[in-house]
Amino acid sequence: MNSTDDTPVIDVERLNLVYGEFHAVKDLTFQVRRGEFYALLGTNGAGKTSALEVIEGHRPPASGTVRVFGSSPRDRDTVRPRMGIMLQESGFSPDLTVAESVRIIGALTGRDDDVDRVVDLVGLSRKERTRVSQLSGGEKRRLDFATAVYGTPELIVLDEPTTGLDIQSRDELWDAVDRLREGGTTVVLTTHYLEEAQQRADRIGLMHQGVFHREGTVAELTGALPGVISFGLPARPLAGVPALPLHVERQVDGTFRVETHRVQKDLYTLLGWAEDHGVDLVGLEAGPTRLDDVFRAIN
C-alpha cells in the first residue's frame, strides 16, 4: 500500500507483545503524524524498546497491527530506506573503522549518502580511521547515531540516544536532529532524560508496565497538576518574622516547596513576605509542573 500525506507515519493498533509467559506490551495504540516529534516515555521495563522493536521490523507482534508509512515494518525493502534507527546498541563489528562502519549503513539500509558528510555530522571526523573497538562509549554512541541519520531518512527512531553522552555531545546530537526536523523528518524518541522530551516533543506517550497511561502535549500532561514554587531560607534564625501565609512543605534537603494552581499570585505573596521582613530567599524557582512530576504520579 502507498502512503499519502494523511497517512500516519507510524500507526500502532492494539499491539500486544509476549515473552513466554510475560505480557510485555498490552493493547498499545498510538499514531505518529508526518513531521511530528513523538516521545515514547515510561518507567524501566515499561515496554518501550519492545514496542520500538516491532516498529523497526525486528520483532513480530503477538497480536495487533503496526504500520510504518502504510506498510508492514517487516516489509524491509519498502520501509528501511525511509526509516533511520538508532538502537540502544548497534553492534558494529569491533574490527572495522568508523568510516567502514558508516559505509556499511548505506548497504544495509538502501539509503545513499556521503560517508565523510555523515562522519562529520556525528562529530567523528578525527576518528574516521579508528577501529570501533578503540572508540570511547560516547564515540560509539555517535556512531550509533550515524545509523539513524545516514541518507537523511523521512523518519528517525532514537532509542535513548543521549545515554552516556557528555553535555556537549548531547547538544551536538540535538542540533543535528533539529536540522533534520527543519527538513521535515519525523522523530520518535525514547529517553529517561525527561527534560529532553519536555523541550522538544510535540506529543508524549507515557507507558508503565506495558500499558499506555496517558498521551498528549507537554502542556496537556502537566496542565492538570499544580505548579511549583521552591526556595531556601537563610541560615540565620527568623525570630520575630511572622509565618509565611502559604501552605509550605519542607523538603528533606531543607528547602521549601509550595504546590499551587495560582503560581503568580502565591509568588507575589512570597516575595511580599520576604521583602516586608528582610528575608533573602535562596535559589528561588517557580514554574509549571515538570514532566518528572507527571511521571511520579503514574508510579
Ligand SMILES: Nc1ncnc2c1ncn2[C@@H]1O[C@H](COP(=O)(O)OP(=O)(O)OP(=O)(O)O)[C@@H](O)[C@H]1O
Ligand atoms: N527477550 C526478552 N525475553 C523476556 N523478557 C523480555 C525480553 N525483552 C524484554 N523483556 C522484558 O519485557 C519488559 C519490557 O522491556 P523493554 O526493554 O521493552 O522495556 P523498556 O520500557 O524499554 O525499559 P527501559 O526503560 O528499562 O529500557 C521488561 O520487563 C523486560 O524484562
